[in-house]
Amino acid sequence: MLRSLEIRDMLLIDRLALDFGPGLNVLTGETGAGKSILLDCLGFVLGWRGRAELVRAGAAQGEVTAVFDLPAGHPARGVLEEAGLAAEDELILRRVNAADGRKTAYVNDRRTTGEVLRALSDTLVELHGQQDDRGLLDPRGHRAMLDAFSGVATEGVRRAWAALGQARRALAEAEAGLAALRAEEDYLRHAVAELDRLDPQPGEEAELDTRRRRMQAGVRIREDIARAFQALGPDGAEGLLADASRWLDGAAAKAEGLLDEPLAALARAITELGEAAQGVEGALERLAHDPREMERVEERLFAIRGLARKHGVLPDDLGAFAGDLRARLAALDGGARDIAGLRAAVDRTAGDYAQAAASLSAARRKASGALDRAIAAELAPLKMERAVFRTEVTDTEAGPEGTETVAFTVATNPGAPAGPLNRIASGGELSRFLLALKVCLARGGDALTMIFDEIDRGVGGATADAVGRRLERLSEGAQILVVTHSPQVAARGRHHFRVEKRVTGGTTTSTVTALSPAARVDELARMISGETVTEAARAAAEDLLAG
Missing domain, CATH: 3.40.50.300 (P-loop containing nucleotide triphosphate hydrolases)
Incomplete structure (x- = not known):
């Protein structure tokens, strides 16, 4: 208020x-x-x-x-x-x-x-x-x-319209998504098959790279280690020390103890030399590899890296990427079933809307007659009993408010055409x-x-x-x-x-000015008689106030 x-x-x-x-x-x-x-x-x-x-x-x-x-x-x-x-x-x-x-x-x-x-x-x-x-x-x-x-x-119609709109949007999105998947179906199937054949594992690229570098390093140093092993062996230091030990041992009996310490030191050297030769030999064994194994390692390493570049992902992410592609393929393969379900949902919600809208339409058409009768009852005392008021309910495109429009029309005289209020009256x-x-x-x-x-x-x-x-x-x-x-x-x-x-x-x-009861009489009398207020006008004003 x-x-x-x-x-x-x-x-x-x-x-x-x-x-x-x-x-x-x-x-x-x-x-x-x-x-x-x-x-x-x-x-x-x-x-x-x-x-x-x-x-x-x-x-x-x-x-x-x-x-x-x-x-x-x-x-x-x-x-x-x-x-x-x-x-x-x-x-x-x-x-x-x-x-x-x-x-x-x-x-x-x-x-x-x-x-x-x-x-x-x-x-x-x-x-x-x-x-x-x-x-x-x-x-x-x-x-x-x-x-x-x-x-x-009208809430039921609005809810039904909202549900129908949601079902239609879900169907449209699913159809658009399925169309996009079908457009790349060949790519998806080829890429998934390629990834499945390779089956890259997380961390595999780093492991292969380490093995490859170790084998490459082994090729470069093994020759030097082999030469060193040969220098330590019978044709090298081991043979020379054995000859020296034999010669000194033969002369020791006549040297009256002068060769005892050199012979002991030489024995220790021969022992150390044997340990060194054994260690070098072990290194040679560990660095030994099959050239075909290195080729296999390199091929797989390059294959993983090439596939990662092709799809624009990190090598360790190839497995997850393959999973995404498989999911898209699964969506493609199951898309027809999903679309059928969504179409059924659209049909179901469309039926619900049609039923609610029909009920609302019937109620509106019934109410339009009641409103016309109510208006007619009000027009008679207003000296417009010859006028005809009509509530026109016409079909229109479906929407959240139903499937019809409503317009108030009038005909001010019998036989005259009806039209909008503001144009006819x-x-x-x-x-x-x-x-x-x-x-x-x-x-x-x-x-x-x-x-x-x-x-x-x-x-x-x-x-x-x-x-x-x-x-x-x-x-x-x-x-x-x-x-x-x-x-x-x-x-x-x-x-x-x-x-x-x-x-x-x-x-x-x-x-x-807010008028008092007496002032109201004067004002009504003025409205009745004009500039000159008469006693008759006052009496008429009092009658109006009393009536």
């Missing part, structure tokens, strides 16, 4: 503070007094696009503040949460317009954007008038209005159609503040009284603001405000 509106230096308003209440709030005043200015200022603080020049002449800036009550569960709380703003029981919207055109918006004293204000306004205020293109006249909202009128549940007729629609569509406890801008234009007498009674009924459990020239409508208000234009010191300003 809109609790208060404060305006400073906007258009013809200098300073103005208004407190609104629940139920029907009426604003009256002479033509040109500034009633539309209030709506312009309210639209400004709600972020609506309106007049470009709003700041009062001579002022540095204009400012509008609107305070709303925000009960628990109000849709505005979701908008605030999405915008990162705290939601409280009181919502304060403030917007400043500088003289140079710059605009600054605040929500609960936190700076925000015009987009956030507009999103909030959709949950706070609903404007109805003869240019009601944002409300009941917009055909894009007629389907939702019919659903709200009938109370039909005149200004006064359109106002009454909109009121009848809103009365039928309202469910009470509406979270929106409804504003009717001169919706009674072009009607009077009993018709105006019928308009007022319907606005009064519509305001039960809700808040309505009505800008009106009709005393019959104004008399139904719970709260009455008079808009006046004053000229003081050559400056024109608009003021708004």
Whole structure:
């Protein structure tokens, strides 16, 4: 509910503070007094696009503040949460317009954007008038209005549509993936066969490289080791030492002990030489290899490295790469089965959607007749009993909201062609159609503040009284603001405000005054009789208030 509106230096308003209440709030005043200015200022603080020049002449800036009550569960709380703003029981919207055109918006004293204000306004205020293109006249909202009128549940259709979309996307992705696999099937089968034949193991490339380097090194040093072994053997040092030992041993008997120590040292040398020769011989044996083994090692090493280069992976990753290729082959081989299952899922979810959509369509078509009858019942007291209202439900492309579109059409006279509300009805007729629609569509406890801008234009007498009674009924459990020239409508208000234009010191300003019961009588009498208020007009005004 809109609790208060404060305006400073906007258009013809200098300073103005208004407190609104629940139920029907009426604003009256002479033509040109500034009633539309209030709506312009309210639209400004709600972020609506309106007049470009709003700041009062001579002022540095204009400012509008609107305070709303925000009960628990109000849709505005979701908008605030999405915008990162705290939601409280009181919502304060403030917007400043500088003289140079710059605009600054605040929500609960936190700076925000015009987009956030507009999103909030959709949950706070609903404007109805003869240019009601944002409300009941917009055909894009007629389907939702019919659903709200009938109370039909649409969540099942939305869920079924979402499930169908998910199934279709899964099928499309699977088909695209299978097509891609089929395009590389030859490569996959050749690559997997090649990798399976080689069967590379993690760490194998490093092991083969070590063995190859050892064998290459053995080829280079074995010749020197073999020559050294030959030099140590019987044809070399071993033979020479044996000859020396034999010769000295033969002379030792006559040397009287002079050769004992040399012979002992020579014996030790022969022993050490034997150990050295044995070690060299062992080294030769260990370095011995089959040339064909080295060839086999090199071939496998080069094969592993070549395959790694070919596929752009590390040699140790060839095994995992082969596993990936095998998985893709398995997906290719099992793709047809998967596709069949996904197609079955699409068919199943399509059937579920068709069933839910058909049920919703039947409910809408039934509700359309009920709405037409309800509107007809409302039009008769509004002196439009000859008009025909039709809710047209037509088939359209399937979507999350079902398989039909809804449009409200009217024929204002018997035999006349039906058409959209805003093209067929005149200004006064359109106002009454909109009121009848809103009365039928309202469910009470509406979270929106409804504003009717001169919706009674072009009607009077009993018709105006019928308009007022319907606005009064519509305001039960809700808040309505009505800008009106009709005393019959104004008399139904719970709260009455008079808009006046004053000229003081050559400056024109608009003021708004909350009327007391006595002042209401005077205002209604003025609306009845014009500039000169008569006692008869006062009596008529009192009758209206009493009625």
